[in-house]
Amino acid sequence: MKILIIEDELALQENIKEFLESEQYLVETAVDFPTALDKAMNYSYDCILLDIMLPGGNGLDILRELQKTGKKHAVLILSAKDSVEDKVLGLEIGADDYLAKPFHFTELLARIKSIIRRNAQEGSRLISYQNIKLDPENRIVLVDSNPLTLNRKEFDLLYYFLLRPERLLEKTTLAEAVWGDHVDQADNLDFIYSQIKNIRRKLKDASARADIQAVYGVGYKLV
Known part of the structure; x- marks a missing residue:
């Protein structure tokens, strides 16, 4: 946030x-x-x-x-x-x-x-998408009621995606939302790829019915 x-x-x-x-x-x-x-x-x-x-x-x-x-x-x-x-x-x-x-x-x-x-969040304390639930205040993610362990940036990225499911999000937008306004001055945004790769792996291992899809040359979306 x-x-x-x-x-x-x-x-x-x-x-x-x-x-x-x-x-x-x-x-x-x-x-x-x-x-x-x-x-x-x-x-x-x-x-x-x-x-x-x-x-x-x-x-x-x-x-x-x-x-x-x-x-x-x-x-x-x-x-x-x-x-x-x-x-x-x-x-x-x-x-x-x-x-x-x-x-x-x-x-x-x-x-x-x-x-x-x-x-x-339309007044709700939890954000839900498919079989994923996220509690932003306690920084907890559940997949089918089982806890999913994420580091701080992984949690913040997933939170951002869950608020905007099935929307194409540009890399720069994701970077600014999670790393700060001046991240657009970075030489490249490869660090986003590594974070999202980790999230995708953890979601798959937890049998989540959602995935983060790459849109070549543009960004990502949660589907």
Whole structure:
């Protein structure tokens, strides 16, 4: 799961980042309006944590741009401004939830999990496809009720596929989702092949009724 933190208070941004990384999230950051808008428009995230007051602009304008272009992100507004008007406006223009500063990190985590479930998992705690079940919060994968052992990147890749079954996913998209925004600067993406090869072998050994199919020159899809 990849999170974008848009926050200009550097100490708070770093504390949130460290906390979410300890919870096994992949975290990207932006400290000002131009950087935040560029990342929100050009990369994909499972959830964006959005401060309203930013150097160079207003966070709500990022929401407006996302809505205008049809770019879909789950968004949790984080702001010291706790007026009813700000909450209503943020929700009306596309935010999923609103959390006023200061907040406890445990509540932040609960809100993020809830938003992701609503947007990506249709409210369910488990993701199911054929005879595979994945529990993202406890990082457990079951095939016919038997546990499947995966390393962190294998789990994150399978999670990404299970949220998008039978959809062709480009290599760059997979790399950015699991390894971070700047992975597109890598000389090649051969490391994805080795991870997917391992997942396919483990799924086959577990008698999973699903496989990750390569589409030559483009990417992969779960079928």
